[in-house]
Amino acid sequence: MCGNVHSMKWSKGFKRLFIYSEDPYVENAEGSFLGRTIFHYSNETKNSTLEVFPMRIEDEGEYSCEITFFNAHEGCAMVQYVNLTIQAIPSYPQLSFEDGSRVQNATTVGPFDEAEVLILNCESSGGKPVAQVTWYNGTHPIAGAWGRIKEKRTGVVSYAGVLCSLWISNVLFVVCEVRMCVCVCV
DSSP states (O other), X not given: OOOOXXXXXXXXXXXXXXXXETTTTEEEEOGGGTTSEEEEEOTTTOOEEEEEOSOOGGGOEEEEEEEEETTOOTTOOOEEEEEEOOOBOOOOXXXXXXXXXXXXXXXXXXXXXXXXXXXXXXXXXXXXXXXXXXXXXXXXXXXXOEEEEEEETTEEEEEEEEEEEXXXXXXOOEEEEEEOOOOOXX
C-alpha cells in the first residue's frame, strides 16, 4: 500500500482541471470542468471516480491524474494517463436553396418551369466522426450529387449539394440523409 492520499490533480496537457485534497479538504473543479463534475473517493478502497457531464467535443484528449501520498514509497504509481475519445451525434440536417435561404423539412417547392435548374444544399454539423450527407430521389441515391467537409468557426460541417434539371417527366421526391459512421477495426 502507498499510504494515505494527500491530493489528486486532474490535468489536460498543462492545464489543471480538478484538484482534491483530504488535509486540508479541497474538492475543486477548474477551467472547462467548472460546474460539470462529481468526484467520488473511498479512503478504504483508495478508489476514486471523476464524473464529467455533459461531455463536449473539446473534452477529447489525453488526461493525467497525479496522486500525491503522505508517505509514498518507490512502488507507488503517482501519475496515471487516460486518452478520452468523444463521439457526437450530428445536428439535424439544414436544407437551403443555392442563395442560402432555408427550406423547411417536408416542404413542397415549386412550381418550376420545364428545363429550369434547381440547386438544393443540405448540411449538418457537430458530428464526430464527421457525418456523411447523401441525397436520394425516393430511395435511390442521386448520381451527380456532390459533397464536402468544411471547417466553420462553429466546428466541422458535412455538406452536400444536388443539382436537379427539372423536366415534366421527372417529378422529384428528394431526401437528404445524414449518417454517422463509427468504424471499429479488429
